Amino acid sequence: MKKMDDIMELLTDEINGFQKSIKKLEGLSKVLNELKVDTSKLEYHLKEHLRNQESIQSQNTRILNDINRKLKLAKLIPKWQLALLLTFFLVMGLVIGYLSFQVIQLNKKEKAVIMKEKVELQNQQ
Secondary structure (H helix, E strand, C coil): CHHHHHHHHHHHHHHHHHHHHHHHHHHHHHHHHHCCCCCHHHHHHHHHHHHHHHHHHHHHHHHHHHHHHHHHHCCCCCHHHHHHHHHHHHHHHHHHHHHHHHHHHHHHHHHHHHHHHHHHHHHHC
């Protein structure tokens, strides 16, 4: 019996402690329910930040589209530079051709002079 009484007394103490904890929790719950948090300023700032981010994103998209358009229109070599380069090569080709022709003509003249000298030498002998 004594053990039963001890167990009953221990259970009673535990139940009383549990009830006290429940009362504390109920009090804290009331305090938390009465506590009102004003989040309107936070929501306003978040919305403002979102609007700023959207405007920045749209501006970046616009700039990127402009860069893409300019890149599509860009050429590796400008037309005037290409025309100048082609003219230079044409002139160089003409000069080289003319000089080659002159060298060939000079060789022919030298051969003719050499032949003429040979003929003159043979005539003199």
